Amino acid sequence: MATDEAPRANEFGPPSPERREFLTRLSIGLSAVIGAVIGLPIVGFLLAPLFQRPEEAWRPVEPVSDLEAFRIGETVQVTILDPSPLAWAGLAARTSVWLRREAPREFKAFAVNCTHLGCPVRWLADARLFMCPCHGGVFYEDGRVAAGPPQEPLVQYPVRVQDGVVQILAGASPLVSE
Numbered sequence: 001m002a003t004d005e006a007p008r009a010n011e012f013g014p015p016s017p018e019r020r021e022f023l024t025r026l027s028i029g030l031s032a033v034i035g036a037v038i039g040l041p042i043v044g045f046l047l048a049p050l051f052q053r054p055e056e057a058w059r060p061v062e063p064v065s066d067l068e069a070f071r072i073g074e075t076v077q078v079t080i081l082d083p084s085p086l087a088w089a090g091l092a093a094r095t096s097v098w099l100r101r102e103a104p105r106e107f108k109a110f111a112v113n114c115t116h117l118g119c120p121v122r123w124l125a126d127a128r129l130f131m132c133p134c135h136g137g138v139f140y141e142d143g144r145v146a147a148g149p150p151q152e153p154l155v156q157y158p159v160r161v162q163d164g165v166v167q168i169l170a171g172a173s174p175l176v177s178e
């Protein structure tokens with residue numbers, strides 16, 4: 001049966017373009033705020049260790065830390081564990097060090113990183129020199145600069161012998177400026 005009644009306006013019809021744009025912007029804004037509230041603490045938690053200066057810690061040298069394993073006058077490459085290794089660091093938590101036994105209970109430990117741009121230096125036992133392969137930096141056996149672009153001597157680590165174990169004081173990377 002036909003009716004003459006005109007259809008009633010729908011109060012809940014589609015929103016006007018202005019209202020739709022406002023709601024879109026509101027939705028994007030709220031999403032950004034929620035994302036920041038959830039995401040920033042997580043990002044902060046993950047990145048914070050990179051900006052904290054680790055406490056120094058005495059670390060036994062590896063692979064052997066037994067005092068008798070080192071011959072007097074010999075310079076060997078050893079590794080130490082970072083003072084506060086990150087759980088996911090893996091091998092990156094290990095730092096190489098050049099270690100020399102100078103006397104029965106006296107050691108010297110040098111950072112492997114050249115003080116020019118940080119390349120790892122090699123120990124040449126015959127020449128008794130540290131050589132940097134990157135730009136020809138040369139260091140004497142006591143770490144002083146002998147030639148090339150480096151301006152500073154090799155960084156030295158404190159070493160001690162504790163209960164027959166050789167330990168190095170591990171701290172922040174020697175390449176990190178104060």
Ligand code: FES
Nearest residue numbers: 114116117132137
């Ligand atoms: S990094 Fe060693 S000489 Fe440049």
